[in-house]
Structures are given as structure tokens and as C-alpha cells.
Amino acid sequence: MTGPDGWRLAGTTLRQRSATAIGDAQLKRNLAAQTDRLAGMRVRGLAALDGVDDLRQAARSVKAGLIANLPAVLERMADRVLALGGHVCWAATAEDANGYIADVARAAGARTVVKSKSMATEETGLNEALAAAGCEVVETDLGEWIIQLAGDTPSHIIAPAMHLDRHQVNAILRERAAAGELPAEPEAMTAFARSRLREAFLRADLGVTGANFGVAETGSVVLVTNEGNGRMVTSLPRVHVAVMGMERVVATWDQLDLLLNLLTRSATGQPLSAYTSVVTGPRRHGEVDGPDEFHLVVLDNGRSEVLGTELQEILHCIRCGACLNVCPVYRQIGGHAYGWVYGGPVGAVLTPLLNRTDKEAAELSGASSLCGACMDACPVAIPLQDLLLSLRRRKAEAAGGLERAVWRAFATAWSDPRRYRATLRAASLSRGLASFAPSVPGLARWAAGREAPRPARDSFRRRWERGDV
Amino acid sequence: MSDTGPQPRLRPAGAERGGRAAFLDGLRQRLAAGAPANEAHPLAAHGGPVPSITYRDLDPDDLVGSFTRAASAQRTTVHHVPGEAVPDEVLAGIVGAERVTSAVVSADPVAGEAGAALARLGVDVRPYHPETAVDADLGVTGARAGIAATGSIAQDSGRSGGRGASLLPRAHLAILHARDLVATPGDLLRGLGEGGGPPANLVLISSASRSGDIEMILTWGVHGPTSLHVAVLGVTAPG
Secondary structure, eight states: OOSOTTOSSTTOOHHHHHHHHHTOHHHHHHHHHHHHHHHHHHHHHHTTBSOHHHHHHHHHHHHHHHHHTHHHHHHHHHHHHHHTTOEEEEESSHHHHHHHHHHHHHHTTOSEEEEOOOHHHHHHTHHHHHHHTTOEEEEOSHHHHHHHHHTOOOOSSSOTTTTOOHHHHHHHHHHHSOOOSOOSOHHHHHHHHHHHHHHHHHHOSEEEEOOSEEETTTTEEEEEESSSHHHHHHHSSSEEEEEEEGGGEESSHHHHHHHHHHHHHHHTOOSSOSEEEEEOSSOBTTOSSSOSEEEEEEEOTTGGGGTTSTTGGGGGOOOOOHHHHHOTTHHHHTTGGGOSSOOHHHHHHHHHHHSTTOHHHHGGGGSOOOOOHHHHHOTTOOOHHHHHHHHHHHHHHTSOHHHHHHHHHHHHHHTSHHHHHHHHHHHHHHTOHHHHGGGSTTTHHHHTTOOOOOOOSSOHHHHHHHTOO | OOOOOOOOBSSOOOOEESOHHHHHHHHHHHHTTOOOOOSSSOOOOOOSOOOOOOBTTOOTTOHHHHHHHHHHHTTOEEEEOSSSSOOHHHHHHHHHHTTOSEEEEOSOHHHHHHHHHHHHTTOEEEEOOHHHHTTOSEEEEEOSEEETTTTEEEEEHHHHTSSGGGTSSSEEEEEEEGGGEESSHHHHHTTTTSTTOOOSEEEEEOSSOEEOTTTTOOEEOSSSOSEEEEEEEOOOSOO
């Protein structure tokens, strides 16, 4: 798997990571407070629009049309960027993307690279690749900078430091950024970050951003930020590279209008984020700032493998984070327990798809109660619980012979009333699955951590037949 | 809303790397048969017009009032001006409130006028350049458009001669004419494909710079301005 060494997926199990998270009382308090705040902001933000459910369904249709037509839309996007004097890299893999950006950095003689938050580059491990190429890489989103200083990984799509409270942030700034006697107040810590990061913006030669959207009609990249770091990164360095997951492109500005409004309200409840930047090629005559060079990296990195499958709809995701905030599992275990870049329901679907060879990634479809809150919150109405079920089905089909035989026997027994009653009698005699399941080869792992009910001596059915109830 | 049209590029068409044909052919092959239908939650047919959004708080007959309410809710200070230039007393109020001793002005003509007035008030005023703006107290710009439903202003790098006058100084004053107000984001965004397309950099500014990255507690002035003032010119009716 590609990614920073800090990613937890390799060498650990979902069960271990969840147990660690649940045992952390501080994390639990941080998660509860912050997911509640974000979820509440979303509800208030969407309440100001008419017919939100119709808009969500329309957005689902728009995205379906775009994905079905993706090659043509991407082609138009690329042609427009080239005509504007920009450059385009078709990156099939993370290595292709990182290699290209490292070459751009070398050609620009870049020593310092400033980045605005980009999940796509978390996926590709760009920071490590640029560091290996001799660049100083500075994350400039406040949360992402804190995480970078701590040597940590983001735990939420839009709020990377959600797992930390102000005291933990303060300790990181004091230990890792020589913040001195900085008080543990958000205002003071923000002011400290402003002065430190402004120095980085001014000395940087290369700015790297993600892309909330590409708009093929005009070859524009749309960036949504609140802090203004996205603007700094696209205004001050001489070179701008935008890394766009290939599914993030829309064809037209009316599609962008619909999706942008749903994105910001679903993410933070804001009517629009503080800054919606539309970047269309490099700077033009008469402008005293802005990049001389613009590069668009179109990233596949496993996405195309999902096309044409029943899981294709996960490519509709616009990365608002709403499904994380409402998920009863995410709210307990946080983003790190998912082990990779994306947490929550969307992460439970995307991670195994983008890390197909990793057996542990396949476990993530279990990190869901299938309650459907994620689909209800999703601004583009992705049926996440259906996708999670599909992944569970795939996993079951790939399971070992004994496990499959046990489940087949279970299905046969419980689909017939007589056989069902017989199993209950057997269970009450053995006083519970819990007592024997761990000792059955192949079931031990399934049984660990589960508490099977202890059946009554007499079933309700028999007591009913006897007239006891 | 008028448009200055596309600005000439600095260089010819860019280069491409990584094999477009192979990349896209792979996608075409995978998409050829179409994805299996989702029976639990069937997908509606796609291809119709993209619906417009209806904003409950928007009064289409009072764009100035709607803009002012939406902007104020995001902590933006809105100044209504009956005439065609920002009066000295409004500027003096901003200078006092934001403790302004230095300012940079963008290339928008309307910003230049305000800059001259600020200089008369004793402010050290310079044309925008990244180096002059970094330590400036105030950046003064025009605005290509305002959006009533969201309280946003649009900054166009082609008109203002750059990006940073609205970004680098500690406070930002944008001068918007009431006739350049549109009702919704869609009214601006849906027209960006027309004419010469968008400028190199168009930014919709909906508040001062903010963050909630520490405990979701709102803090202001992370990288961009700590405060945002919008002077709306040509406001005839009480708003």
C-alpha cells in the first residue's frame, strides 16, 4: 500500500484499532463534541434550502451521468487546460502522480512546497515522495499542519485534527513548533500558525492543492477553503499543481452550482465556504501575482477498477464528510481506526477498493451497523449501506471453505420451521453459542468479541404451546 | 454585470504527459457494459436540466437587503452608500475600527478612488503588490459581483490586476455596486462558461478568513483577512 508510514492499516486489525480507540476516553469526548457540532451545522445549513431531498436525488443523477460519460468529460477538461497554457498529467498510479510532481519541483528548482489540504495526495503519499526529492513540504491547513507537526495522520475528511482538543494541539505546537509560552486558546494558536505559515507561503516555489471539482467546460479547478490557504497556495508560488481524483470532474457550470451548494452545507452548514476559488490556467497579462505554470494531475490510483461494478456509485462522493459525523461507528472509533486516508462509511467502502490486495482492508465493511444514516446524510444520495453489503458479500464469497460451509448450514437450518426449532432445542441444551463457538475451528475469530445470547431452558414457542404464556 | 473578456495568455498551449489514450481507453472498456442496477435504491434517469436552488432567506425583490443580512450573519460589515464613491466618513470609520495606517489598492478603478481618499486621511497607500501587501493593514478592491443569497463578493484577477489585495492584508474593504448584485450563486456560476470563460482566478469571498480546526471553535484571520468590509454603492432605497 502507498501512503505515509504512519498509516495504521498495515500490520494491525480493525478489531485492534477499534479497541484502542474505544479505550481512549479523551478521544471519545473529542469525537462526541466535534461530530455533534458538525452534524448540527449541516442540518441548519440545509434547512435554508427548499426541497433538499429533491436536490440530493438530482445530484445523484448528475453524478451518475458524469461517471457514465467520464472519458469524454475528462478529455474536454484536459483540452481546455492545455489551451489555457496549462499542463496535464494522466496519472494511472500514485507513483505516476508523485513522480510527475517531483519532476515539476525539480524543474522549478523548488526547495519549499506549500500544500493546501488534499485527500488525494494523502492517498498517494506525496509528502514523503517530495521529501525524498529534497523538498521541504509544509501543510498549510491549520488542522493538517498540526497533524504534520505531530507526525500523525488526519482523522476526518474536512477536520483533520478532530481527534485532538485544544490542550493536545497546544502541546504539539509547543513541542514541535517552538511556540514558547503559547496559551491553549484557539485564537492565540491560530495567530501563531498565521505568522509561521505566512513565512512558508512567501518562501515557497511550488504550491500543491487538491481539487474539490474540475469544470470541464472551461478547464477550471474549483477549490473550497475557509482559511484562505488554498488561495495563498494558488497565488504566491511560481508554480501550481492541482491533483484531482479523476471522478471529481463535472462537465458544466450548472452542475457545479448544484454540487457546490450541497457540498458546503453538508460539510459545515455554511451557505458557501469563506473562499470558493475558481482557478483557470496560469496567470495572465497584467496580473502581478499568480503562478506562471499550472499543472493538472488527473489521478486514477485504483478508481477505474470500480467502474462497471455494483460499487461504481462510490465514485460519486464529493468528500463533504457528512456520513462520518452521523455514523454510529465513526462516532465511537474515529477516523484512525479505519486505518487509512478515508474514515467513516465512505472510507469503509473506498479503502478496500483502492487497496485491493490488502486483506485487512476488506474487514472495513464490517465497521458499519447498516443503519442507513450515511445514505440519508449524503448530499449525492450514495446508497452506502448497499455498497457495504456488496463488499460483505464479496468477502463472504472469498471466505474459506469451512466458514462458508458453516454459514450454508446455518442458512439451511433457519429457513425451515422444523429445523429452526431443532437448532433452538440444541442451543438450549448446550446453553448458548458462546460456550461452543470459540472452540469451533474457523469460528473462533468470529466469536471473539461477540456475546451470543444464552438461550432460555424453554423456548417461547414451547411455553406458548403448553399454555404457560 | 459587464465582463472585461479574456486576458491574453503569457505562453502557448501546455504539454501533456502520461498517455491520455491508454488512460481513457481503460475507462471506456470498464464503462462499456454499464454498472449493474441497484435494486434496493434504483437510480433515476439522468440527463434532464440541472435544477436551480431556492434559498429560503432570499428576497428577490430586495437584493441589497438580502445581501446585507447574509453577509452580516458571516460577520462581514456592510456599509450602504447612496452615491457612486465611498464617502470619507465611511473610510474614516474603517480606518479607526481596524487601526489602519497602511493600505494597498487593487487595479480596480473604484479602489483607486478610495485609495486616494484614504491617502487624504493620512493612510500610507500603495498599489497592490505581494511585497507591499504582506504587512499592510487594509486591502482595498472592487468586486465583479455580489451574491445576495450568500452574502458573497466575487473577485476577478483580470480586473483587479492580481489575487492578493483581498487576501494578504489584515483587513479587506471591497467596493461593490448595487447593480452588480445577483440573487444566487447560480446566477454567477452558471454564466462562467459564456464569453471568454472565467478569469485566471475568480474567488467568491463569503466571509473573512476562518477556521474551526481546533475543537470546531470558530477563529478568524487564519491566513487571509481577519475582518471584511463591503461598501455597497448606489443604494437608493433604505436597506
